Amino acid sequence: MREQVVRDEFRGLKSKFATLVATVSMVFLIVSANRIIVYEAYTSEYFNRYVDKNKLVGILTTNFILLIVFGAFTIAGVIFAIYFAGKYDRKGRVQLNLLDRIFPELRILGIFIMGVGVATSEEIFYVYISSGKSLDHILKTIVKKGFSVKELTKQSDMLLGRQYSTFKPEWVQGFGSLALMAVCVLLAMILLTSLVKNIKNDDFFERSIIGKVLMGIYNIFVSKDITMKRLYLLIIAIFAPVYIWHGWIFVAMILIIIFVPRYYHDYARVRQGLRAIKEGDFDKKVVVRHRGEFERLANDINEIAKAEEIALENELRSQRLRNELISNVSHDLKTPLTSMVTYIDLLKMQGLDSPDAMSYLEIIDQKTKRLQKLSGDLFEATKASSGAMPISIEVIDLNGMAQQIVGELNDIFVAADVEVHCEKNDEHVYVNADGKMLWRVIENLLTNVSKYSMPGTRAYVKVREMGKFAALEISNVSRDALDMEPDELMERFKRGDKSRNTEGSGLGLAIARDLMHMMDGDVRLGIDGDLFKARVLIPRVGQR
Known part of the structure; x- marks a missing residue:
């Protein structure tokens, strides 16, 4: 310098x-x-x-x-x-x-x-x-x-x-x-x-x-600004005849008195609209009477007000989600810890010779494992969101992997009284993905099916091609009412059951989304009444 x-x-x-x-x-x-x-x-x-x-x-x-x-x-x-x-x-x-x-x-x-x-x-x-x-x-x-x-x-x-x-x-x-x-x-x-x-x-x-004169003349012809063209033409129309007849100056004054107030009223409306937005009144709409630049300016101001209103709503939503996140994390950590403290106190009072000692120890062991899984999921979610995980892209048969995972999880589906139908398709759909990551994503989504599906219902798994991507679609009927947006389910520690009685951590979907982003794919959710749909998009071979 x-x-x-x-x-x-x-x-x-x-x-x-x-x-x-x-x-x-x-x-x-x-x-x-x-x-x-x-x-x-x-x-x-x-x-x-x-x-x-x-x-x-x-x-x-x-x-x-x-x-x-x-x-x-x-x-x-x-x-x-x-x-x-x-x-x-x-x-x-x-x-x-x-x-x-x-x-x-x-x-x-x-x-x-x-x-x-x-x-x-x-x-x-x-x-x-x-x-x-x-x-x-x-x-x-x-x-x-x-x-x-x-x-x-x-x-x-x-x-x-x-x-x-x-x-x-x-x-x-x-x-x-x-x-x-x-x-x-x-x-x-x-x-x-x-x-x-x-x-x-x-x-x-x-x-x-x-x-400046030449550029002004050029702008008259090429500019799409209707107001500017009208302004130039008005100036020419008002003052050019003065060189022919000096008495025209009086006519010009009359024309100015007629036209200037019209545009001033539009300007005043725009100014009032800007002041309203400045004071936080985003519902205020700017409406002008005449077409031209003031009309376009009014439309732009209305769009800005709408965008500001949406931004404010998003900020309030983000704040609400942050508060829910803190509340959910506190709940998920506090619940097993409270149980562990309670049973440890019982063991202290009754001693290890008590006939209930073994059952107390089993409950403490279960809660310890739950805390261990929660901390592991949280650590994995952090790594996935930051992209700090090794990735090895290879060619994978998506159809074969989906059928294999459904078969391995059959016992938990039976225990949950959920019948999972995997579409029989002998056609191979090859994708570019990390095998371990993709397995984790599909396994996580199918595990959610066993946790949150209504007993006695069916869930469906389909694989199909969608342009440059292959799509794995999973649909099931939810046990609980899904009165939230699909994007909210992607938030960390967010669950479909608001009572939070299931054993999940609420991190599965967030981890799945981040893992798919690392593989240039995506996870998209859909809710139609009690019908829950999850779609995993993976780049097809040769389309990456």
Whole structure:
């Protein structure tokens, strides 16, 4: 950062130094050119008798060399001033000051005025150098011996007919003209580098008056903004006829009185709607009377209000779910711990010799295992949600895996009095998945079927292709009323039975969803009355 600042400072100093060099060189260039003009007048054969030709040629040669040198310095100064003009910000754009934001046409006009100032000051300097004591000093350097400066001046006046300055003292005219010349050149250079900044920034045309007018006309035709088009057409229709008939100005005033209040009323309605939304009244709808930009703006405001209302509802829902999560976790941890503490106290009072000691120990063992499973599920859910689990994608026959899992879980289905029908399909449906993860997902969903299905009902398992995915669909009739959204069941520690009497942790669906996301798949739930549906989507082979 420090190097960038220093580099920018040096860039600005280089530009200023180059501008100063160009200004000084230009002044000396003009001085040398005027001296050449004065000396060149005495190269005429008429002055051969009075002028030392050798001295004259030497002086002219020296001034021509100075002219070339100062011309080179002037050109170099201008080039370097242009090259180093402008400091760049971090985005690579030139930083603009107040002068750089003025219309380019006005700055070009300023350069032209400065040029007129340079030409005027040069004319004043020429009168100074070609008359009076300044001319006497020049003639002393070339007059032949035996002739006086007055005599040469008299002859030159007769031939050249110069005008003499009446300004006194003469040196004020000379130095004043040079000072004016330097100021004009310096200001012209500053305006030039300012224009260069806009060119480097690619906004020269955008900031110009002509550019703004042309872009405005272009926008009239290409813009889809009805209000802007109407506004431009209204301005043209109101003021153009004034150039034909001056009395039209009164008609224009009447038209303004008619149309302006119409749009102002729409603006006021939009403003009221924004204030209502600001105060939290998202039910407030903005309605305008006329079509155009205010109508689109009102619709956008209404959409924003609707989105804010939905966001507020989602926030309240998230807060409610967080509270339920804390409550459910506390319940699931507290229930087995309370039982364990109770039976441990009984063992302390009755002793290990009590006939009920073994049953107490079995209950404590069951609750311990439940806590162990809960902590294991919670740890696995954390790893799955963070993606910090190793994954090994392989080709798997989804049909075969589903039938195998249903067969292995047949005993718990029988114990739950739930008949599971796995659709017989000899067709192989191959998917890309991690075998262990996919087994865990399907096993978890089928275990939920045994826990939450109504006894004496049937559950169905189907495998089918859905575009790039293969779908495993499981449907069953719920024992408890499902008066919640499917997305809520995906939340951690959320169960279908609100009494929380089952042995589950409420983490199974959340784990299943996160595991499927790791395999570029998904788990989607559906509820239709008491009918619960779960769909597992897995990428098919060759579609990943």
